[in-house]
Amino acid sequence: MGEATVEVEVVYAAIDRQALRSVTVAPGTTIRAALLASGIGQVFPEVDLAECPVGIFGKVIADPDTRPVQPGDRIEIYRPLLADPKEVRRLRAAKAAEAKARKQ
Known part of the structure; x- marks a missing residue:
C-alpha cells in the first residue's frame, strides 16, 4: 500500500490574474x-513565498x-x-x- 498523502489547494489573486493549484x-x-511546492512562485515571481502572509479559508495563520x-x-x-478600507470609507x-451640503 502506498504512503499516505495530503491534498490541499493553494490560491493567489494578483490585480490582473489569479491561480489555483492543487498540491x-x-x-x-x-x-x-x-x-x-505548489509552483505559485514561478507563476508570480513578485510574491515572496518565504515571507508573505497566508491564511486558510479566510483565517490568517x-x-x-x-x-x-x-x-x-x-x-x-x-x-x-492597495487602499486602507477605513480611509476609503x-x-x-x-x-x-x-454633495448633500451643495444640494441645500
Missing part, C-alpha cells in the same frame, strides 16, 4: 512548504512555518491592500456630505 504533500508538511497542512485546506496567499462619507 499533494506528505503528512506533516508545513503550510509554508506546501506553498513552495500566525506561523505557517510550523503549522502542518490538513486534508482539504485551501491555503490563501495575501497581498498588501471616510473619503466616501466626506464626499457624500459635501
